[in-house]
């Protein structure tokens with residue numbers, strides 16, 4: 556291994572350990588228990604080799620955004636015998652025409668956001684005789700260009716999944732706030748997602764234990780509001796290479 560490589564690996568380790576430490580401190584400050592919040596290491600646009608290195612440091616849970624890229628990366632890791640106990644979550648927007656690739660291929664889909672996608676996933680899961688854990692992505696900022704369902708539409712989608720999609724297991728909600736890298740300024744959006752979850756739980760009787768919220772620039776504040784998954788990319792892997800396409 557050359558020196559530049561060794562120094563990159565050292566930096567990766569330092570960044571990863573520092574995220575773990577920040578997470579541990581945040582969980583402690585929030586008066587929550589270690590283990591209440593799972594770290595999803597977001598590896599989109601980073602190579603399989605980087606995933607293997609972070610997995611080698613003990614990280615088991617990884618999040619990917621792009622279906623094709625995720626499946627290729629996983630095949631590469633498996634082929635190199637490096638898949639180990641790595642588990643994968645889909646955290647990017649899923650088009651319904653890609654449902655066949657996604658259904659049953661991820662431990663959790665964080666981005667269910669339409670009846671159409673729910674139906675497509677359910678149909679594919681049925682064909683494969685599998686069940687799929689899902690979170691509904693909510694557009695908490697009410698942004699026109701953002702994916703995620705409008706908060707007013709949330710009960711309708713949840714009831715649809717409950718009544719018509721027996722292969723989907725709805726576990727909670729996910730959001731991406733309209734402010735980026737904004738630290739405490741993101742906190743009201745996390746609080747809003749939690750309120751939406753609590754209300755939906757009361758209205759439907761569904762158990763919705765999970766809240767996926769918080770990224771590199773704001774995850775400590777998400778932990779304060781009850782996040783059970785934080786999705787951290789840049790502060791672990793460093794800046795992302797540009798997307799090819």
Ligand SMILES: *Cc1c(COP(=O)(O)O)cnc(C)c1O
Nearest residue numbers: 597620646770771786787788789
């Ligand atoms: C890329 C991405 C992240 C990670 O963002 P960072 O700011 O790099 O930590 C988290 N969640 C989603 C949905 C993403 O697309």
